[in-house]
Every structure is written in structure tokens, then in C-alpha cells.
Amino acid sequence: MPSVTSPPGLRKALHRGQAEECSFRVDQGMLSFAQIAGPSPDHQGEHHGVVWGTAVIGATITQKILAAHAEEGSAPPGAIITVRPDIVMLNDVSGPLAFEQFEAMGVAHPFDPDRIMLVADHFAPAPNVAAAGAIALTRDFARRHGIARHYDPGRGGIEHALLAELGLIGHGGIVFGADSHTCTAGAFNALGIGFGSTDLAAAMATGRLWMRVPDSIRVELTGRPGPFVTGKDVILELIRRIGSDGAAEAALEFGGPGVAALAMDERMAVANMAVEAGADMCVFEGDAGSAIDMARRGMAAAAAIAPDAGATYRDRLAIDLAALSPMVARPPSPANGVPVGALRGQRVDQVYIGNCANGTMTDLRQAAEMLRGRRIAEGVRLVVVPATQAIWRQAMAEGLLEVIAAAGGAVSTPTCGACFGGHMGILAAGETAIATTNRNYRGRMGHPDSQVFLANAWVAAAAAVRGEILPPGELDSMAPESAA
Amino acid sequence: MNLQIQGRVHRLGDEVNTDVILPGRYLALRRPEELGRHCLEGIDPGFAARIQPGDILTAGRNFGCGSSREHAVIALKAAGIAALVVHSAARIFFRNAINLGLPVILCPEAAAALREGSLASVTLPGPWVAQDGQRWPGAPLGAEVEAILAAGGLVPRVRQSLAAPIQIPAKDLPAHG
Numbered sequence: 001m002p003s004v005t006s007p008p009g010l011r012k013a014l015h016r017g018q019a020e021e022c023s024f025r026v027d028q029g030m031l032s033f034a035q036i037a038g039p040s041p042d043h044q045g046e047h048h049g050v051v052w053g054t055a056v057i058g059a060t061i062t063q064k065i066l067a068a069h070a071e072e073g074s075a076p077p078g079a080i081i082t083v084r085p086d087i088v089m090l091n092d093v094s095g096p097l098a099f100e101q102f103e104a105m106g107v108a109h110p111f112d113p114d115r116i117m118l119v120a121d122h123f124a125p126a127p128n129v130a131a132a133g134a135i136a137l138t139r140d141f142a143r144r145h146g147i148a149r150h151y152d153p154g155r156g157g158i159e160h161a162l163l164a165e166l167g168l169i170g171h172g173g174i175v176f177g178a179d180s181h182t183c184t185a186g187a188f189n190a191l192g193i194g195f196g197s198t199d200l201a202a203a204m205a206t207g208r209l210w211m212r213v214p215d216s217i218r219v220e221l222t223g224r225p226g227p228f229v230t231g232k233d234v235i236l237e238l239i240r241r242i243g244s245d246g247a248a249e250a251a252l253e254f255g256g257p258g259v260a261a262l263a264m265d266e267r268m269a270v271a272n273m274a275v276e277a278g279a280d281m282c283v284f285e286g287d288a289g290s291a292i293d294m295a296r297r298g299m300a301a302a303a304a305i306a307p308d309a310g311a312t313y314r315d316r317l318a319i320d321l322a323a324l325s326p327m328v329a330r331p332p333s334p335a336n337g338v339p340v341g342a343l344r345g346q347r348v349d350q351v352y353i354g355n356c357a358n359g360t361m362t363d364l365r366q367a368a369e370m371l372r373g374r375r376i377a378e379g380v381r382l383v384v385v386p387a388t389q390a391i392w393r394q395a396m397a398e399g400l401l402e403v404i405a406a407a408g409g410a411v412s413t414p415t416c417g418a419c420f421g422g423h424m425g426i427l428a429a430g431e432t433a434i435a436t437t438n439r440n441y442r443g444r445m446g447h448p449d450s451q452v453f454l455a456n457a458w459v460a461a462a463a464a465v466r467g468e469i470l471p472p473g474e475l476d477s478m479a480p481e482s483a484a
Numbered sequence: 485m486n487l488q489i490q491g492r493v494h495r496l497g498d499e500v501n502t503d504v505i506l507p508g509r510y511l512a513l514r515r516p517e518e519l520g521r522h523c524l525e526g527i528d529p530g531f532a533a534r535i536q537p538g539d540i541l542t543a544g545r546n547f548g549c550g551s552s553r554e555h556a557v558i559a560l561k562a563a564g565i566a567a568l569v570v571h572s573a574a575r576i577f578f579r580n581a582i583n584l585g586l587p588v589i590l591c592p593e594a595a596a597a598l599r600e601g602s603l604a605s606v607t608l609p610g611p612w613v614a615q616d617g618q619r620w621p622g623a624p625l626g627a628e629v630e631a632i633l634a635a636g637g638l639v640p641r642v643r644q645s646l647a648a649p650i651q652i653p654a655k656d657l658p659a660h661g
């Protein structure tokens with residue numbers, strides 16, 4: 001019975017004269033595999049039948065994409081590998097710390113200025129002198145090292161939405177980001193891997209980082225979502241089920257017939273919160289939708305990376321989109337999801353529609369549809385933050401910003417803003433918000449004694465109109481007040 | 485590397501996220517002494533003032549989950565925390581701590597047993613955690629993490645590796661064709 005091994009194991013076997021037969025193959029310049037006819041003393045039984053990289057035998061999407069970027073040429077789960085990303089991304093919070101560390105590493109220039117992206121998004125436009133200083137450092141670093149992909153307010157937006165919009169991530173790609181929500185890139189059949197500043201300083205210096213290959217967890221999506229159910233509800237349901245560390249040391253892999261029922265914006269909302277389940281990374285299967293999206297963003301066509309039939313998963317879960325209702329996560333954890341009806345009557349002081357994954361055209365259209373011809377409730381503030389400048393302009397062209405403003409909402413320039421409690425709508429002691437953001441930890445949006453409920457844009461906009469949480473269908477069935 | 489830390493234990497619960505370790509409104513700050521003052525302010529504004537240099541922080545599941553902000557590690561170190569003993573830690577936080585030379589020992593038994601306010605020790609290699617004559621082994625750190633800690637963090641580690649790139653003997657390179 002032939003056994004299989006990774007190239008390093010094969011190398012050792014060849015040295016010892018134990019391999020009787022071997023072959024390597026390179027597929028699309030990325031995949032390699034080896035087979036030996038003799039026993040494999042180094043890896044006996046260890047790899048659960050996974051062979052690196054070919055469509056022949058058992059690799060997950062994550063293992064394939066990592067293998068294609070690994071110096072070792074293979075990525076069995078649990079292995080320590082060295083990965084070369086296609087692009088690295090930093091922002092005005094993680095960047096300044098990374099720039100200091102980069103200088104301290106004694107490297108004159110980054111590995112490849114064309115593969116670095118710097119985005120002023122967290123504190124942009126600057127709310128105070130300290131933030132202005134951080135943004136200035138980001139601008140200086142870009143200028144000093146000839147980094148053309150540098151985005152200030154008015155030209156960019158929130159990094160994860162911007163990365164996709166600019167056509168910098170697609171099928172099979174890898175982005176390293178100094179931000180935990182870099183996992184958003186998983187929507188595009190790519191891997192987005194979050195790191196801290198010092199790791200990304202090393203990535204800028206050397207073009208690579210070590211990492212442990214995660215296990216994979218397969219999430220099979222079926223059915224079509226009903227009214228007012230979105231990608232946000234899919235991920236809030238998943239985190240509710242597996243908990244905030246349920247996917248620790250694993251990659252979440254979304255596939256199945258239900259994927260086609262989720263628009264790319266909705267897939268971003270799902271992928272964005274993979275880290276809230278503790279996942280190392282996440283990835284969607286590609287399909288016609290993701291291929292068309294790549295073409296629309298001006299990217300060259302590349303085949304989607306699919307899992308092999310015999311791929312091994314740590315766990316398998318199934319979510320029937322048709323069975324979901326809109327979900328709301330109670331503070332202080334994204335894992336506290338309940339169907340929206342369970343929170344009927346919960347008062348809110350502020351409604352926040354925005355963030356890297358839920359400030360998309362899809363979200364803004366949903367919010368505007370809810371608000372059209374209506375006014376937000378007395379005593380409630382509505383803050384709407386399109387994720388990027390292009391989305392802001394498109395929403396203006398479609399008249400959505402006018403609808404939101406006419407309803408009494410404040411529309412902001414793209415920024416992370418209050419999502420992380422930075423500026424543009426932070427909460428006072430005792431206040432409650434409902435937000436389309438991804439974290440509702442204690443004090444996340446302002447004072448430690450404020451609270452945040454997480455929901456999709458339909459639910460958030462409906463709460464703005466009523467001043468309290470309610471199933472959006474109930475508001476929708478009521479005639480709008482006399483149109484403005 | 486050889487490391488012996490002895491300090492007083494401060495206990496926290498599960499799911500201590502980086503937002504409560506260092507709240508977002510302070511993210512434009514970068515100087516350690518400024519960040520250290522706000523350490524764990526999101527849970528307990530008096531926390532930083534109670535820490536003595538060399539103290540040990542112990543906590544439950546998923547320590548450091550959430551944001552990738554390295555400011556959280558800088559704040560813990562600047563406040564005086566010399567080692568963490570936790571049930572489990574979020575991946576990015578763990579890497580950030582190691583990269584800045586702050587040891588994080590994954591050891592559910594010790595994390596459950598260490599008593600607030602009394603002395604404990606953390607020893608490398610091992611890793612070992614000990615208190616009151618009891619001793620628990622932590623999860624092995626692995627060669628790469630040990631190498632980073634031994635170098636004193638990722639910055640010196642990268643400096644070393646750039647000064648002496650690792651040479652792979654030609655005979656060990658995979659054959660292509």
C-alpha cells in the first residue's frame with residue numbers, strides 16, 4: 001500500500017533509500033505532491049491522508065492556499081511553515097508601532113513597496129492631535145519608502161473593504177494585515193491573516209512570516225435566506241453555536257449550495273467575524289459570483305481553489321439559511337446571539353450603521369429602504385458610515401444619503417470611527433447602541449458602562465425608527481408616515 | 485533560554501479581550517509609560533496602580549481575544565506584568581506577547597489553581613509554573629517561539645536572521661522535474 005509524505009519527509013526518505021518511487025508535479029505553478037512506495041518513517045499516519053496540494057487527494061482550501069505560498073511547498077495541519085503573502089496591509093493604529101519596529105530591525109527598505117498597503121482609517125480624519133500624529137507617521141512612511149498604495153481620507157476608506165474594492169485580493173490570494181479583521185478577505189476565496197504590528201514589521205522587512213497551519217472546520221451552507229436575513233445573521237448564528245473560541249487554531253471554510261445565495265457583500269459580513277469565533281482565518285468556496293466580482297474589480301481571472309473530495313476537517317457544521325431569522329448579539333459578547341424577537345422593546349440611544357464589513361452598498365440600500373419616507377424616533381441618534389469613498393459616492397448617486405439625512409440620520413465620511421470607540425459617535429455612560437459592527441465588548445464603543453447590540457442593517461434601521469429593537473418585518477408592514 | 489520569574493499573582497476571568505486591556509480611545513498613544521497607566525482600565529481602573537514590577541497575571545480561556553492591537557501587550561508590560569499564565573490565549577495576542585518578549589504560558593491547571601495575591605513562579609525552559617510547592621507543566625512553546633524569546637523578541641530575532649541568513653545545504657533542496 002503506497003503511503004504519502006510531504007516533500008521534507010520524502011527528502012529524508014530518499015536519503016535513507018526508503019522511497020522506491022516518487023513524483024512531483026507543479027500545477028498552476030503552485031501545487032506539488034510526492035508519493036513514495038515504501039514506508040514513510042517520519043510521518044507515519046500523522047497526516048490524516050492529506051497530500052499537499054493536488055486535486056487527487058484530501059487537502060482543504062486553506063491547506064492548498066497556504067501550501068501555494070509556503071516556502072516549504074506544503075502545509076499539513078499543525079506544521080510550522082513560512083508563508084510569503086501577496087500583499088501586506090497596515091493602518092494608522094497598527095502602522096506607527098510597526099514602523100518603529102521596522103526601523104529597529106535595521107532594514108533599509110521594505111521587501112517590496114508595491115506589495116504594501118497603508119490605510120488611514122481608524123482615526124481618520126484625525127479627531128485630535130495624537131491621532132493626527134499617528135496618521136502623519138503613516139503618510140511619512142509611505143513617502144519615505146515609495147509606497148504608492150497609501151490612502152488618506154477622501155481617497156480610501158476602511159482597509160478591508162478598500163482592499164477588495166481595489167482588486168488586490170481574489171481567488172487563492174493571501175493578505176497579511178495588522179488588524180484582526182483581515183479575515184474579511186476570506187469572502188473572496190482568499191486567506192486574510194491578522195497579525196500585530198511587530199509581526200508585520202518583520203513581514204515588511206523579510207516578505208514572510210512563520211505560522212502554524214490551522215485545522216479546517218467545514219461550514220456547509222444550504223437554502224436561501226428569507227426576508228431581512230443577511231450574512232450578518234449567518235455568522236451571528238455560527239458564533240452563537242460554537243462560541244467565541246470555538247474555531248480556535250482552525251480555519252472556517254464556508255461552502256455548499258447556500259454560498260450562491262449570499263452576495264459578495266454578505267460573504268464579507270460572514271468572513272469578517274470569523275475572528276469572533278476565534279478562527280485563525282476563514283475562506284469561502286469560489287463560484288461564478290466571486291469570479292464576476294474579480295472581473296468587475298479589474299483582476300485577472302484565476303481559478304477558484306476548491307477543497308478535495310477527501311479533505312479532512314476537524315469539524316463539520318451545517319447552516320440552513322432558510323431557517324434563520326434576523327439575529328441580535330447582546331452585550332458583552334458577539335457569541336450572545338438571539339433571534340431579534342427575543343429583544344423586542346429594548347430601548348436604544350444610538351444606531352450605528354457602518355464598519356469594514358457592514359458599511360457596504362448592500363447595507364446602505366437596506367437601511368435606506370427601511371428609512372424611506374420615515375423619521376427616526378425622538379431622542380435617538382442615527383450615525384451612518386459608508387465603508388469606502390467609492391461606496392459613499394455610489395450611495396450619494398443612488399440618493400441613499402439623502403434618504404438617510406431626510407430621516408434625521410447623520411452621514412459620516414468613511415472611517416472606523418465609533419466601531420472601536422475612537423470617535424464619530426462614541427457612547428456616554430449608561431447609553432445603549434445597536435450597531436452593524438462586529439464587537440460589543442464592554443466599553444467597545446465608548447464608556448465602560450455603555451452597551452452595544454450587534455445586528456444587520458435592516459434591524460438597526462428599524463430600531464432607529466422605533467427607538468427600540470423590533471423585528472424589521474413588523475415595521476415594514478406599517479405604512480411609512482407621510483412621505484417627506 | 486533560561487528565565488525565572490517570581491511575582492505576585494493577579495487573577496482575571498475568561499475572555500479578557502484586548503479592548504478591556506487597552507480601550508480603543510487610547511490607541512493613538514504609543515509610549516509605554518502612557519499606555520501602562522491605562523492597563524486593564526476597561527475592567528478595573530485601579531488595576532495598573534496595584535501591579536508591582538515582576539508580577540504574574542493569570543486568567544482563563546481565550547485571553548487577549550479581539551483586536552490585534554499590540555498596545556495591549558505594551559500596556560501590560562509597562563504596568564509591570566512579567567509573565568502570563570492562562571488557560572488559553574488568542575492567536576494574535578499570543579504572538580504579539582512573544583514578539584515583545586513577554587512569556588505567555590498555556591496551562592489550564594495552573595490558571596485554575598494560582599491564588600490571587602500570593603507568590604508564584606514561571607520557569608523556562610519547561611515551561612513550568614509553581615506555587616506553594618506545587619508545580620505544573622505548561623504547553624511546550626515550540627522551537628520558533630523559544631528562539632524568539634531567547635533572542636529577546638522578534639526585533640532582535642529578525643536582526644540575527646538577517647545578519648546570518650539560514651543556509652540550506654544544496655543536497656537538502658527538493659528535486660524538481
Ligand code: SF4
Pocket residue numbers: 121122158159179181355356357415416419420437438
Ligand atoms: S471598522 Fe471596526 S472592526 Fe473594521 S477595521 Fe475598523 S475598527 Fe476594526
